[in-house]
Structures are given as structure tokens and as C-alpha cells.
Amino acid sequence: MPLPVVSQEVYVERQSPPFGVWLLAPFAGLLTALVVLPLSLAAAVALFAVVSVTIALLLLRSSSRIVVTDGTDPGLRAGPAYLEAWHIGDVVPLDRDQTRDVLGPGANALAYLAHRGWISTAVRVEVRDVEDPTPYWVVSTRRPLELASALDAVRPPLAD
Template sequence: MSQSPSPTPAPTVAPGAYAERLTVPWWWWLGGLAVAGLLGAELWLGATGPRAWLPFVLLLPATVAALAWLGRIRVAVADGELRVDDARLPVRHVADVVPLDAAGRREVLGVGADPLAFVVQRPWIGGAVQVVLDDPADPTPFWVVSSRHPVELAAALLAARDAG
């Protein structure tokens, strides 16, 4: 009689766990490197000797660094907090979360926007979430955070709040 192997425990995921990086679109990398290459070639044509390669040595790494810097922001829900880059919001202060499409984000951040709101917005990302706060010690009425998956981020925030 053979013994069946004991089932491996399923990995436990904290309620509301979510992580996303707000990177630039892939085609920005192609366009940015192509523009840097063309500009380097233009400058290369006017120089001789080792100086001719200097534009490529400077422009291509600078382009890579700039695009990596633009896509550095991380959004995560973990350990009872919403983390947006280096900002942290305990989920116990979340009153409500509203997923926004591009039109909704435009309306929230438009002419009637609240100047006290905390905003991390990336124009190349259409969606966002509006996190309404319930913290009497904080004058910030809400956060608006860009997200490629606003419904999932909103669900993760609400699940983390309800679990805490």
C-alpha cells in the first residue's frame, strides 16, 4: 500500500495584498532610445576621433536612466498600509475607495479639485483610485493614485481595511 504524499499547504496571502509598479509603456523605451540614437548620430557626424562616440556614451545611458526614473513608483497594499512610493497610509483611516477610469480621474483632478488632496498621477496610466480618508488629525481629504488595475487595487484596500 503506497502512502499518498501529504498535501502542501497553500501559500497564505495577506488579505488585500496588492503590488504594482507604474512603469512607462514599452514603446516609450523604443522611441526614447531611437531619439537618443538619432541625436547621437547627428552629433557624431560633426566630431572626429574619440569625441565622436561621446554623444552615444552620454545620451543612451541618460535616456535609460530617465525612463527608469519615470517608472520607479510602486503602489502596494501590505501589512495594513497603502504604500505609494515612500508615502504610507494605514488602511484603518480609509473610509471609502472609488476606482476611476480616465474620465473619472480627469473630473476628480480637474477644475474643482481639492488642493489638499494627495495625488500621485502618471499621465500615461488611464485608471486611478480615489481613497477617501477618515482621519480627523489629517487635513488631507483623499488620495488619488494612478493604477493600471483600479478595481483590483480598490478591492485590495477594502479587504485590508475590513480585515484589520
């Protein structure tokens, strides 16, 4: 009896903010604490902790994962959205200028954007589903060539 084929991750990217942005949390906490320090040292320490932890949690929450799976459930997961492999059309890796264009002047209002402002490159993934009004996805990635290659590997051959 053959073993069942399970889904496996062929590409995973965690899109956390860069290190410099994480320094914002204690810095904002310190500035807030300095405002109330003349009134109470205890309040200043408490505000430092609350503001620092709150900003750190918000930054953690703004992180997302890009996952390409193969096997029984092939496809692309970008944040909360999922695109099945047989709906993946042409995949185009975008450099910094192309990403800026597809997010700005060349944007389509119906496109799905899985964009993170601290990542300057992306991949444009055409959606091949006649019932889906979304023409394409724009997915931020630090490794556009690797993501495009992984998507090309998991999707079925394109029929024209």
C-alpha cells in the same frame, strides 16, 4: 507559542512607462550623436551612450510601486507615501473620464496625487484622519477594481 503575524503584500503594481516611451532613450541618443557625427565619430558614439543611458535612468526613476499590505502593518504605499489601513475611508475606482475630472476641474488642492501620466485610470481613497488635512488620495493604477478590492479587504470596517 503562536507565530507572529508579519506584513504581507496583497496587491503590488509596478508603474513603469509603456514600451513605446522606452524607445525614446536610444532615439534621443541617436539624434544627439548625429549632430556631432561630422565633428568626431568617437564623440558621437560617446554622446549616444551617455544620452541613451541618462534618459533610460530617468524613465526608470519615474517608475513607482503601488503596494497594499496586510498583517502587522496594513495599509497602502503609493510611491514614497504611506496610508495606514485604519485611515482608509471610502475607496472608489475611477475610469478614464472620472480620473480626468478628479485631476482637473473636480480637483481639491489638498489632495495627495500619486499620478503617472501614462496611466489613464485611478482609485480615489478617502483619508479618515482628523489631524490630516489631506481629504483623499488619487492613485493611478492600471487595475482600479483590483486595487479598490484589496484596499477594502485590508481596512477595518468603517464606523459612521
